[in-house]
Structure formats: C-alpha cells, structure tokens
Amino acid sequence: MQPIVAVVADVRDFDNYRWHATPQFYLEAAMGVAGVLPMILPAFGERIDYEALVGRVDGVLLSGSKSNVHPELYGVAATPDHEPFDEARDATSLPLIRAAIDAGVPLFAICRGLQELNVAVGGSIAHEIQTQEGIADHRAPVSDDQNVRFGLTHGVAVKPGSCLASIVGSARVEVNSLHRQAIGALAPRLQIEATADDGTVEAVSVIDAKGFAVGVQWHPEYWANTDETSKRLFRAFGDAVRAHAAG
Numbered sequence: 410m411q412p413i414v415a416v417v418a419d420v421r422d423f424d425n426y427r428w429h430a431t432p433q434f435y436l437e438a439a440m441g442v443a444g445v446l447p448m449i450l451p452a453f454g455e456r457i458d459y460e461a462l463v464g465r466v467d468g469v470l471l472s473g474s475k476s477n478v479h480p481e482l483y484g485v486a487a488t489p490d491h492e493p494f495d496e497a498r499d500a501t502s503l504p505l506i507r508a509a510i511d512a513g514v515p516l517f518a519i520c521r522g523l524q525e526l527n528v529a530v531g532g533s534i535a536h537e538i539q540t541q542e543g544i545a546d547h548r549a550p551v552s553d554d555q556n557v558r559f560g561l562t563h564g565v566a567v568k569p570g571s572c573l574a575s576i577v578g579s580a581r582v583e584v585n586s587l588h589r590q591a592i593g594a595l596a597p598r599l600q601i602e603a604t605a606d607d608g609t610v611e612a613v614s615v616i617d618a619k620g621f622a623v624g625v626q627w628h629p630e631y632w633a634n635t636d637e638t639s640k641r642l643f644r645a646f647g648d649a650v651r652a653h654a655a656g
Contacts, residue, residue, distance in 0.1 A: 411446040412467035412654040414439055417505060418452050419474050420497045435472045435519070438633035442640055443647030454500030459508035468515040468650035471502055471522025473628060477590055478524050483533040491536060503529040510598075513619030515649040517642075520588060523613065523624035530615070532596030537589055538609065545607045549587035559585050559631040565603045565611040572614045572623060573602035576645045582638045584611065584627035591626060599624075621649030 416436065418429035429451040439447040445468060450457075463469075476495035480487050482503070487494075502522070506529040509516045518526040524534050539546040549558040561583040567574045574580070582603075592610040595601065602623070603612035615622035623646075629639035 411444070412650045413465075414443075414445045414447050414468040414470050414650060415450045415462065415466045415505070416447045416470045416472060417498060417502045418449050419472075419476065420452050420495055431472055432630075434628075434630045434633075435470060438630040438639075438643050439470055439647075442633040442643040443650065444644075445647050445650050450501065450505075452495070452497040452501040454497060455504075457501065457505075459504050460512075462505070463508045463512040463514045466514065467654040468517070468646065469505060469509045470646075471506070471516070471518040471525055471624075472630070473520030473522065473587070474498070476521065477536075478521065478528050478534060480534070480536070483528050483593075485533070499525070506530070510615055510618055510622055513653070515621040515646060515653055516615075516618075516623070517621070517646040518624035519630060520626060520628060523626050524590060524592065526613070526615075526624045527592050527596050527599060530596040530598040532599065533593040534590050535593035538591050539589060543607060544609065545605065547586040547588050547591070547605075547609065555631075558587065559628055561632070561636065562586050563605060565605050565627075567603045567612075568601060571600075571602045573612050576623075576641050577638050578641070579638070584625075584629075584638070585631065586626075587628060588626060620653060621646060 416431050421428045436447045476493045479494050502525045538544045599613045612625045629642045632639045633643045
C-alpha cells in the first residue's frame with residue numbers, strides 16, 4: 410500500500426455548503442512526486458484524537474492558504490487587517506503539528522503551514538512585512554496567470570550543513586513568493602534553514618525532531634514536476650514517509 414499522508418483541510422463556505430478542501434497542486438505533488446497517498450483531514454479541531462491519528466498515518470502535509478493564523482494564538486490582538494482567518498484549521502493544524510513531532514511522524518509545512526509550525530511550538534508571526542524598513546515585497550505579482558503568480562522570483566541562502574542543504578544540494582536556490590506574513594519571533598524548537606536576502610526566514614526545521622520536520626515559506630508544490638529544488642523537497646518528504654511507514 411502507498412503510505413498515507415494527512416493533509417489538513419481549509420474550511421470554505423460556498424454554494425450554500427461548508428467545504429473541507431485542499432488545493433489540487435499539493436495533492437498532485439504529494440502523490441505524483443513524493444509518491445504518497447494524500448488524505449484530506451477535515452478541520453474538526455478538538456473532536457480529533459491526535460495521538461491516535463498520528464499512529465495511523467505515515468506523514469503530515471500542511472498546505473498554504475489565503476487565510477492567516479489567528480493572531481490571538483501568538484498573543485496579538487486581532488484586527489480586520491489580519492483577516493481572513495480559518496479558526497477551524499488553526500484548531501486542527503496546531504495540535505496535529507505537536508502530535509506529529511512528538512511521535513516522529515514526518516512533517517512538511519508549506520507557507521501558512523510554516524507559520525502554523527512556528528506558532529504551534531511557541532513562535533510568532535510578523536504581519537504585512539512589506540511595510541517594514543529593508544524588507545522586500547514578498548507578495549505575489551498581480552496577474553490572472555498562475556504561472557506568473559507562482560514564478561520563481563528571488564533567491565534564498567541555504568544554511569551550510571543544514572537539513573535543507575542536504576536535500577537541495579545547493580547553497581542558494583530560486584523560489585517563488587506569495588506571502589505578506591512571515592515568521593516573527595522564531596520558536597525555540599526551530600532552527601533557520603534558509604533566509605531571503607532581506608533576512609526573511611524562508612525555511613526552518615525542528616531541532617529536536619525524531620525525523621523529517623521541515624517548513625518552507627515558498628510554494629514548491631506548484632513546480633514540483635519541473636523545478637529541481639521543488640522536486641527534491643517532495644522526494645525527500647516521500648522518502649521520509651516511506652521510511653517511517655516501514656518502521
């Protein structure tokens with residue numbers, strides 16, 4: 410059987426229904442490049458037994474999303490400028506992250522997922538980073554063409570000797586950029602794996618993790634079939650998932 414990876418759903422309301430869904434790019438990259446079977450996990454929060462869940466899946470994938478982690482979860486008063494929120498996803502992702510790390514289940518966190526990872530283990534989020542002095546505009550280009558929006562637009566420096574360096578095989582890689590928030594205070598359990606030229610944290614890993622536990626701020630899922638760095642990230646995640654599944 411293919412190893413199973415839990416993908417936490419976003420919650421969306423449309424067509425008079427409430428949907429628990431995940432963008433297809435993440436599912437395609439997981440199945441087609443990582444070689445795992447992605448299973449969408451409904452965002453049911455405290456109704457889920459996370460200890461039991463991580464005992465029955467072989468990995469966890471956290472996708473990006475338009476929504477932001479609710480600021481009250483890292484000690485900041487919420488304002489309309491922080492929206493949109495998805496509190497059901499927050500209530501599911503954060504305990505799942507902690508359970509996965511404790512159980513040694515491979516974890517790959519992308520964009521919002523990286524921010525969830527940081528908050529889950531005690532860090533904070535910086536908002537509207539493009540307004541800060543010396544920080545570049547990391548938001549997506551304005552375009553109806555997804556290839557333009559997800560284009561590889563800037564380089565990141567990969568920390569020598571890091572987990573990420575062993576995966577991508579380079580000291581510098583080109584990435585895309587579609588975010589207006591980023592890691593603020595880095596959680597004590599995380600270490601920086603890569604940064605943008607302006608100092609923005611672009612990748613992290615969990616210091617005390619028993620296995621693969623990596624987060625990136627960019628979107629490797631979009632180019633996972635064609636970009637070597639993106640492909641290597643998903644293949645490394647898949648390899649870790651298979652190793653975990655094999656015991």
